[in-house]
Amino acid sequence: MLQRGRKSASSLVALPGDRDRRRLQPPPHLADDEQKLFTEIVASCPAEQFVASDALLLAAYVQAVLLAQGAIKEAARDPRALAVWEKATRAQTALATKLRLSPQARADPRTLGRKPAPTSVYDVLLKDDADNGVKR
Numbered sequence: 001m002l003q004r005g006r007k008s009a010s011s012l013v014a015l016p017g018d019r020d021r022r023r024l025q026p027p028p029h030l031a032d033d034e035q036k037l038f039t040e041i042v043a044s045c046p047a048e049q050f051v052a053s054d055a056l057l058l059a060a061y062v063q064a065v066l067l068a069q070g071a072i073k074e075a076a077r078d079p080r081a082l083a084v085w086e087k088a089t090r091a092q093t094a095l096a097t098k099l100r101l102s103p104q105a106r107a108d109p110r111t112l113g114r115k116p117a118p119t120s121v122y123d124v125l126l127k128d129d130a131d132n133g134v135k136r
Contacts, residue, residue: 024050027059037062041101054099061095064088 026038038058042050050058071085096102 023047024052024055024058027055030059030062034059034062034066037065045101049100057095058099061092061099061101064092064095068092 024042026035030038041058041062065088068085068088071081071088074081075085093102097105100106
């Protein structure tokens with residue numbers, strides 16, 4: 001039966017959350033530089049963003065990032081490396097969206113239109129001029 005009226009402070013006990021939840025660990029098949037980037041990405045996101053089933057997808061993203069970085073450096077000597085770079089960046093973009101790493105994927109579409117536009121410096125100056133009686 002539900003309690004009527006205000007609830008007592010003792011009934012509002014907060015349950016412990018997953019604060020000590022372990023972050024996603026890199027798969028063992030990744031090279032050292034791939035594991036380092038994997039760990040950096042996981043550490044830069046909220047702990048609840050990734051689950052165990054995301055490990056291989058995130059590993060593929062890390063490999064695409066490093067492949068694109070290597071290909072663009074190689075493109076100065078070998079123009080054929082641009083094709084590798086293009087394919088790697090396409091894979092990187094697709095995986096970033098799926099893993100919710102891109103700004104577009106993190107934005108909530110329901111509240112996106114409600115955010116006020118950032119105030120322009122010029123608008124601030126015009127408002128200050130208007131407040132001080134300067135006419136333009």
